Amino acid sequence: MTREQKDNVFMLIKSLSKSEKRQFKLYVGRLGVNEDSKFLMLFNILDKLATYDEAVILKKGIVKKQQLSNLKAHLYKQVLISLRLSPSHQNIRIQIREQLDFATILYHKGLYKQGLKILDKAKTLAIANEEKNVAYEIVELEKVIESQYITRSLSNRADVLSIQAKELSQQNVMASKLSNLSLQLYGLFLKTGYIKNDKEYKRVTKYFNARLPKYNLETLGFREKLWLYKAYLWYSFLTLDFLSCYKYASKWVNLFYENKDMIILNPVFFLRGHHYLLEALFYLRHYKKFKETLFKLEAVTNEKWFPVDDNVDGLAFLYIYNNKFNLHFIEGSFHEGLPLIDDVLGRLKNYKDRIDEHHIMVFYYKIASMYFGAGEHKKCIVFLEKIISNKSLQMREDLLCFARLLNLVAHYEAGLDYNLDVLIKSTYKFLIKMEDLYEVQKEFIKFLRGLGDIYPHEVKAEFIKLHKKLKEFEDDPYQSRAFLYLDIISWLESKIENRAISLVISDKFRNNLHR
Incomplete structure (x- = not known):
């Protein structure tokens, strides 16, 4: 093609x-x-x-x-x-830059007083809207103009501008350091996924602490607080501290609700904050709060005052529909979630130039998981193949790994065992290239490799044996994350009890709901 x-x-x-x-x-x-x-x-x-x-x-x-x-x-x-x-x-950000351009033109025309008047208004607008980088540029131009056109109205004008420039510079440096740290942690997460042992925990913690600047929360503005919460959030995700993820994602989202004008100016950060809040709630299995937050986000994005452009529209789709999948996964309502697939695939065509390939692959994994839960294993395999065969994309190792594992299980369930040995070997070769595999992955691969030597009447006993081993890892903070991608325990229970996996998961969901 x-x-x-x-x-x-x-x-x-x-x-x-x-x-x-x-x-x-x-x-x-x-x-x-x-x-x-x-x-x-x-x-x-x-x-x-x-x-x-x-x-x-x-x-x-x-x-x-x-x-x-x-x-x-x-x-x-x-x-x-x-x-x-x-x-x-014509948003605030463009208007401020336009005023700066006008003032620059007036300065070059020698109309200093007019230029200063425009700059003063633009600076007030920039500071009020947390546009401190352009505010600093404005102050620097004010200093240049004042050095050629001395205003007699304010004797300490030079001192005022110098102090203002220093304060803005310090705030911009703080925001830059925090945004750099946030981005570096995000990059680390995309490359390696969650930590898998104490050694990785110490490495990530050392990395985080070495780059976290000293700060006083009371002196930070909206923008600096936002980057601070983002940095802590990514550190919490990497180190599997999902309660802290919830804490900092909540602070992030509440910061916007306390400063509603910032939602209009920064809708992308508002949406991302909600997405991470929902992700933390999903991992913590806080169903009621998850559902409430998801519906609230969808309602807000449909409000008339909520800003809409191509980018915001694409991101709203990405975050809302990702979490609609997650809602079905929590409930075990896989069959009810099937209509969501056609809706998402249709929308992906519309957003193909606005959503990066990594996030499309994440959607494919969720679609495959939905089909697997609904017992449509051949359709599940089709979408997993799209991930596995994608050689041009650098994705999270853990996503690639579990796509291959789910592919094996789906082939087994679909009765496509004629090439299962070949699949097991290729999956095993892929996994051994990965550093520090989860014990869950090791045990599961060991089990699959031995399937060919087991007589049909012995399979159930082997399922029980593997289930017992994997249950030991369920409460291990490093190992339990493997079950977020692929609920192997529920699958084993479905085989042992001879029930559909959707029934096993939905029963667990109902039991937890009534506790």
């Missing part, structure tokens, strides 16, 4: 709404260019194409091959300028 060609300007044009396309054509009209301008003609061609095809463009004869790259670059720039001028994209 040929890979679909990707092109930046084509993808940008395809992301435009009808009103944004109309806005672009009005913008081009205001430029006073000829209606037959080449970049506008290229826009119309790309707009009509279903997929990017350079041969079709060249066939139209508007441009030679060696000139196409420059024409596309010019069109790309003009579309971005048009979007920047669009009222729908």
Whole structure:
């Protein structure tokens, strides 16, 4: 199968709404260019194409091959300028930067007083909206202007600006250190997944403490607190401290509800905070709080005041639907969750250019798990193959590992045992390349490798034996996380009791609910 060609300007044009396309054509009209301008003609061609095809463009004869790259670059720039001028994209952040640009122009015109007046208003707006990086830029420009145009109205003006610059600089450095730490921990999590032993715990803790700057919570602003909670959250996830995950995700979400204007300005961080809160609640199996938080998030994103753009829309889908899957997994309501699959696959087509491949693979794993729980093992295998055969993607090792393990179990359940030996060998080869496997994985692979030597009437006894071994790991903080990806214990119980796995999990859910 040929890979679909990707092109930046084509993808940008395809992301435009009808009103944004109309806005672009009005913008081009205001430029006073000829209606037959080449970049506008290229826009119309790309707009009509279903997929990017350079041969079709060249066939139209508007441009030679060696000139196409420059024409596309010019069109790309003009579309971005048009979007920047669009009222729908005029948020506070862009308005502040625009005021800074205006003040810079006035400064170069020698109109110092007018420039300072604009900068003062822009600075107040920037600080009020936690845009401290641009606030620092504004103060620096104020200092430059004041050095050439001394205002007599405030004798200590130089001192005020110097103190303000120092304070903003310190706050920006603090935010930068905390955001760096948060991002580094997130990268570590994507690469290795959760810690698996005391050695890894000590390594991650040392890494975290060495990079955590000293801080006084009372002096931190909204932005610094947000990055602080994010850093602690990722450290808690890595070290399997899900109560702390819940604590810091709650602080993160509550910070937004205490500063509602920040939801409008930073909807992405608002959504991510909810996602991590839901993830922590899922791992803790706090069903009522999980369900309540999920429904509240969905309701808020449907409010008229909640900001909507392509990015926010894609992320809201990603976080809400991931957790809708998790809700079914907690309840054991796999059959009831099957309609969710078609809904998600349909939406993934719409969001294919906005959601990264890693998150698509996570969806595939959840879809496979839903089919497995519902007893549709062959469909489960189809989606696991999409993950296993993806050679171009660097994913979390633990996700790849459990995709292979679930694939083995699904083949066994589907009665596709003609190539089970080959699958076991390839899975085993993959696992031994991984460092520090979970004991759960080791025991399970050992069991699967020995299946070929077991007579049919002995299988149940072997299931009981493995179940007993794995139960020992259920309360081990390092080993129990393996059961979050693949509920092997419930599967073994379903085989021992000769019941559907969905019934085993739903019975456990109901029993825990009434405790």
